[in-house]
Amino acid sequence: MNLRSLRIITADIKRLVGFYESVTGLTAKWHTEDFAEIGTASCILAIGSTKTLAFFGGEIAEPTANKSVIIEFLVDNVDNSYELVRNTTDDILQQPVTMPWGNRSILFRDPDGNLINFFTPATPEALNRFK
Incomplete structure (x- = not known):
C-alpha cells in the first residue's frame, strides 16, 4: 500500500488552490474547473469543489468541517x-x-x-x- 493523495473538498476552489500555490511555491495542475492537484515528490494534494462529491454518491464530505x-x-x-x-x-x-x-x-x-x-x-x- 502507498498513500498517494490527500484530497480537500472546498466550496471555493480557486481561493484554496491559490492559497496552496502561494504557501508551497508549487503550481497546481487543473484537470477540470472543479478539480486540481498540487504534486510533490511523495504525494499529491488534490483539491476538489463540492460539485465533485456527486461522483462519490452525494454529500459525503463537508467543507470547512x-x-x-x-x-x-x-x-x-x-x-x-x-x-x-x-x-x-x-x-x-x-x-x-x-x-x-x-x-x-x-x-x-x-x-x-x-x-x-x-x-x-x-x-x-x-x-x-x-x-
Whole structure:
C-alpha cells in the first residue's frame, strides 16, 4: 500500500488552490474547473469543489468541517517558509519552534480552516528519520 493523495473538498476552489500555490511555491495542475492537484515528490494534494462529491454518491464530505487532521509538508527550511506563510495568512497558530521529537515546525490554517504544519528535521535523530 502507498498513500498517494490527500484530497480537500472546498466550496471555493480557486481561493484554496491559490492559497496552496502561494504557501508551497508549487503550481497546481487543473484537470477540470472543479478539480486540481498540487504534486510533490511523495504525494499529491488534490483539491476538489463540492460539485465533485456527486461522483462519490452525494454529500459525503463537508467543507470547512475538519477538526482532526493536520496536513504536513516537509520543507527545506521552516524559518524561511515562515516568512512566506506570514505574508500569505494571518491565521498562524504556532511560530517556528522545535518540537520534542526533533522537528522544527510552524502551524497555520488554510482559508477553509484546515490545519497545516510545515516542518524541517532539526536534530540528528529527526534527520535520520527522513533520510
